[in-house]
Amino acid sequence: SETKCLNSTQTASTIPDYVLQNPEQWLDNDIEACCEQHYNWAYSDCISFSGGSSPSTATGDWYVNHKDKICQRDCLEEGGGSCGGLAKPWKTLYKTPSSCCSEELSWKRSSLCEAQSNLTAVVGTSEWYVDWSVEKCAKDCDDSSDASCGGLAKRWDKLYGTSNDCCERIWYIERDECTVG
Numbered sequence: 001s002e003t004k005c006l007n008s009t010q011t012a013s014t015i016p017d018y019v020l021q022n023p024e025q026w027l028d029n030d031i032e033a034c035c036e037q038h039y040n041w042a043y044s045d046c047i048s049f050s051g052g053s054s055p056s057t058a059t060g061d062w063y064v065n066h067k068d069k070i071c072q073r074d075c076l077e078e079g080g081g082s083c084g085g086l087a088k089p090w091k092t093l094y095k096t097p098s099s100c101c102s103e104e105l106s107w108k109r110s111s112l113c114e115a116q117s118n119l120t121a122v123v124g125t126s127e128w129y130v131d132w133s134v135e136k137c138a139k140d141c142d143d144s145s146d147a148s149c150g151g152l153a154k155r156w157d158k159l160y161g162t163s164n165d166c167c168e169r170i171w172y173i174e175r176d177e178c179t180v181g
Contacts, residue, residue, distance in 0.1 A: 003035075003039040003042040003045045003046040003049055004046060004049040004050050005028070005031050005034035005035055005038065005039070005046060005050040006050075007031075007050075007051075026038075031046075031047060031050045031051070031052040032047065032052065034046075034050070035047050035050065035052075041089065042088065042089075043089065044058075044086040044087075044089075045085075045086055048076060048077075048086060058074055058075045058076050058086055059074045059087070059093060060073055060074060060075060061073070061074050061087075061093035061094060061095055062074070062093065062094045062095070062096065062097050062099070062100040062117070063084065063087045063091040063092065063093055063094070063100065064091070064092075064100055064104035064105060065084055066104075069105060069108065069113075069116075070105075070113065070116045070117045071094070071097045071100035071101055071104065071105070071113065071117040072084025072085075072117065074086060074087035074091075074093060081119060082097075082117060082118055082119055092104075097113070097114050097117040097118060098110065098114055100117070101113035101114055101117065106155075107155055108155055109152070109153065109154070109155045111123075111125070112152060122142065122152065123141070123142070124139070124140035124141035124142060124149075124152050124153065125140045125141075125153070125159060126139055126140060126141055127139070127140050127153075127159040127160060127161060128140070128159065128160045128161075128162065128163050128165070128166035128179075129150070129153045129157040129158060129159050129160065129166065130157070130158070130166060130169055130170055131150045131180065134180065135170055135173060136150075136170075136173070136177075136178055136179055136180045137160070137163050137166035137167055137169075137170065137178055137179045137180070138150020138151070138179070138180045139163075140152060140153040140157075140159060146181075147180070147181030148163075148179060148180060148181045149180075149181075150180050163178075163179050166178075166179075167179065
């Protein structure tokens with residue numbers, strides 16, 4: 001259910017009988033008091049959903065969205081883009097997507113996490129890494145027109161500046177067969 005307080009003058013017909021029978025427990029003088037009393041665990045959401053003005057509750061800072069594996073900005077839903085809505089009170093906030101990614105999603109390559117969090121195109125480094133599933137060196141990129149691309153490197157993949165440097169890592173593979181493509 002929505003974390004929302006109702007205005008009794010506008011919605012008197014929708015107020016449940018149990019509220020009207022015990023107004024001291026259920027009715028408050030303003031949105032802030034209502035949200036604090038009944039939805040303190042989601043205070044910012046309650047203020048926003050109830051039609052209150054809460055510009056100070058949205059910081060613009062970043063917090064982790066573990067479900068989507070990205071960092072999002074703490075802002076009102078209308079913010080669009082990288083806005084993830086108002087951060088829950090238990091979320092740790094970070095000033096930049098970079099700090100959020102490094103602290104909360106450290107298993108992801110930082111450039112990938114930041115690009116996904118900012119909703120920008122994900123690009124690789126164009127450096128080389130060993131794709132152990134095929135025991136060949138591949139370029140860290142996501143370009144189907146480049147036969148050397150092996151997709152984006154994982155955080156744990158060691159990157160090499162050249163294909164020769166990468167091929168030295170898999171020295172037991174012939175040089176002319178050590179790269180994809």
